[in-house]
Amino acid sequence: AGFVKIDFLALGALSQMQDVLQLIEERTGHYIDLSRVDFKDPAVYDTLHKADTVGIFQVESAAQMQTITRIKPVNLTDMAYEVAAVRPGVGANDGVTQFIRRRQGEPWDFDHPLERKALERTLGVILYQDQVNQVAMEVAGFNSLEADQLRRAFRRRNNKTLLAQFWEKFRDKAGERGVPEDIADKIFQKFNGQYMFPESHAFAFGVTAYHMTWLKYYYPLEFFVGIFNQQPMGFYNLETLKEDARRHEVTVLNPDINISVEKCIISSVISGTDSTHEALLVGFLNVKSIGKAQAEAIVEARQYKKFSSVADAMRRTGLKREPIENLVLAGAFDSLTTDRRSALWEVGLRYHPVANGAVNSRKPKSSRNGNAPITPKLERQQRMELPIEQDMADLAPMTPWERMAGEYQTMSLYPEGHLxxxxxxxxxxxxxxxxxxxxxxxxxxxxxxxxxxxxxxxxxxxxxxxxxxxxxxxxxxxxxxxxxxxxxxxxxxxxxxxxxxxxxxxxxxxxxxxxxxxxxxxxxxxxxxxx
CATH class of the missing domain: 2.40.50.140 (Nucleic acid-binding proteins)
Structure with a gap:
């Protein structure tokens, strides 16, 4: 029966896929079985042909984008070709160009008929790691162990002597099968030690790439929420992913102190025409200086009552000055303030650190009956709020450039536009x-x-x-x-x-x-x- 080789890979894309499917089910009430989607969907393949693959597992790199527009896959076998083609071992012998040209109709032939069984499906080009073994077995009559030892020898360091021995063995055994030495040498030169995918690996990744493209095409909002929450991963930063989301008509919103949670979520927003649509709402964890503890403190503090002002949020969350200021710069208080510059000024006036460098850093203890929290005496004294109205200045509102700079500074992201x-x-x-x-x-x-x-x-x-x-x-x-x-x-x-x-x-x-x-x-x- 032989052995079954299974690779267990910790791929962020699989976590993203799981998140996306869960979001779709929560939003629509329908569970999607990806094994039953249409694997010949022209709309999905058209998306791939346009290299609209930012955020798509395995086909989002610049090299993949330029290759996929030339291979133009139309089925899962083509997807495996695409995934396998952009690998160092294929490119080392100009295999990508040869494969694409032959696929487009350029005449070609095998170097020897004995290659046919191993290389016919890939037009005479070694695309898969397994084909090195197959060529050695078909052309030179190697057994499976000898063929695998040959493949491994190419990946070893200081392997000249070992490869010379394998070449002599390959030449002699191929000669016994009627292969001239010059042809045997030409075939042997196709082997190299650069990385290539096994065929099964390429098919598995090709199917996953198709699944991700399908999800991005039909459920872009859930797709981008999922990939935002799996960062860092892939080839692009959040700003680039946000721009791609915008091109797919997904609105990305700044965090909101009264709505956002730890991670990005789908949220309803009212447009200028009073119509409601759904958008991606940035989570608190995307703001610098906001970790899990700070995000939980915000959500817990507003559990029964939304924040009414910057001062209210400072008092009830107990956050330090930097996280509060970063939230202001990220636009999280825009629904409660008229301008971010004035809000920053207010934070500076109201912030009074206690001895350990925090403000309201300890969570208030609950009273015995579970009602209003009890604040320790020392904290009550230090948290005494004095009027600040007389110290508020009439400041010029932030310019669009300054707002953008603040968002890049605190989130590395500018939801409203682009630099x-x-x-x-x-x-x-x-x-x-x-x-x-x-x-x-x-x-x-x-x-x-x-x-x-x-x-x-x-x-x-x-x-x-x-x-x-x-x-x-x-x-x-x-x-x-x-x-x-x-x-x-x-x-x-x-x-x-x-x-x-x-x-x-x-x-x-x-x-x-x-x-x-x-x-x-x-x-x-x-x-x-x-x-």
């Missing part, structure tokens, strides 16, 4: 937004700008950067010579770029020739940097 909304008016009209760049032709020069959300620098190769603006993403490629010239600038969070449009096989990139830093905010969302 580039405020930067764009200061730029030349010649600096194009991301949604205009796809209309340019190959070789054209372009200026663009945006927030860096991703950097990837493979050793000794080009640097890949993704810019984000208020309309979408722009992929950049920085060749080593240009990177050496602008290395320090390219570390900055917001960039102004000049480059040349490169259109190749259905993909578009900007080849950077010049880079400048746009000095904007001290606290911008950080990029995800990869090797």
């Amino acid at each position: 580039m909304n405020h930067v764009r008016p200061k730029l030349s009209p010649s600096v194009l937004p991301s949604d205009e760049i796809p209309h340019l032709k190959d070789g054209m020069e372009v200026w663009t700008a945006g927030l860096v959300i991703r950097r990837q620098r493979p050793l000794g190769k080009a640097v890949f950067i993704t810019l984000e603006d208020e309309f979408g993403h722009t992929p950049l490629i920085v060749w080593p010579a240009v990177y050496a010239q602008y290395r320090l600038v390219l570390r900055e969070p917001v960039l102004l770029i000049r480059g040349t449009v490169s259109c190749r096989e259905g993909t578009m990139n900007i080849m950077v020739t010049h880079a400048e830093s746009l000095q904007t905010l001290k606290d911008t969302p950080g990029s995800k940097n990869w090797r």
Whole structure:
């Protein structure tokens, strides 16, 4: 019967999927069995063909986005191809390009007919780890143990002598099957020690990627609530996920001191036309200095009565000054105050730390009959509130830029908009937004700008950067010579770029020739940097 190999992986995406399914059931009353969804849904595959895959397990990286628009999967087998293709072991021999071109009709043939059984389904390209074993067994007659030892040998360090021995064995045994030495060498060169997925792994991940795409397409609100609550995970920060949510007509709301809970939730909101719609309400844990204990204190304090003012919230929660101020800057008190600057001023006037550096840090004890809490005598004396009206100043309201800066500072998130909304008016009209760049032709020069959300620098190769603006993403490629010239600038969070449009096989990139830093905010969302 053989052995069954099972991988148990701690994947945040599976927790997200579980959360999303639970949210859907709570909201609609219907339980969704993902094993019974339509796996040939054109709408889902169309979403994948457009590379609308931010937040989608296994297919959200820049490399996957550019590959999936070329492979254009239409079934689960294609999904396995897609997942497997973007792996170092496949790319090492230019396997991705070969597979895609052959899939699109480019003529090809096996190096030897003995490869057919192992490689016919993947058009002569080794996509899966298992195929190394299969080729060795079919072409050279290795038994299963010898084939696996060969595959493992490629991954060992200082393996030249060992590989030379395997090559001689492969050459000789392939020769016994009528394979010329030059053809045997050509086949042997397809093997490498870089990482590849086993076929079963690729299919399992391909199905999961399809499930996540299906959920994002049909239940975007629940999808984004789920992924917000599973951070940090994946390729993108919350700001990028929020922008993607907005593009999928999901409204993201600032936390509310009287409604929010620890995590993000679905909440009803009344629009300007008095109609009600549901939105993603940011949770307290997304605000800096607010941990589980502070979030629980807020929820417990308002259990029987909502907060009526900043002063009321300070008194009943016992939070320290920094968490309260961060909540103000995050917009959590907007429903209770006219302006955040005045609210911060009020916090400063009302905050009186006790000896241990906290204010109201101890939870009030309940009276014997369970009614009003009993406050210790010392705390009663220190918590005596004096009038502050005479000390309140007539302060200018925060500007939109200052409100945005405060939200980035406290949440690394700006629910209302995007940094580039405020930067764009200061730029030349010649600096194009991301949604205009796809209309340019190959070789054209372009200026663009945006927030860096991703950097990837493979050793000794080009640097890949993704810019984000208020309309979408722009992929950049920085060749080593240009990177050496602008290395320090390219570390900055917001960039102004000049480059040349490169259109190749259905993909578009900007080849950077010049880079400048746009000095904007001290606290911008950080990029995800990869090797």
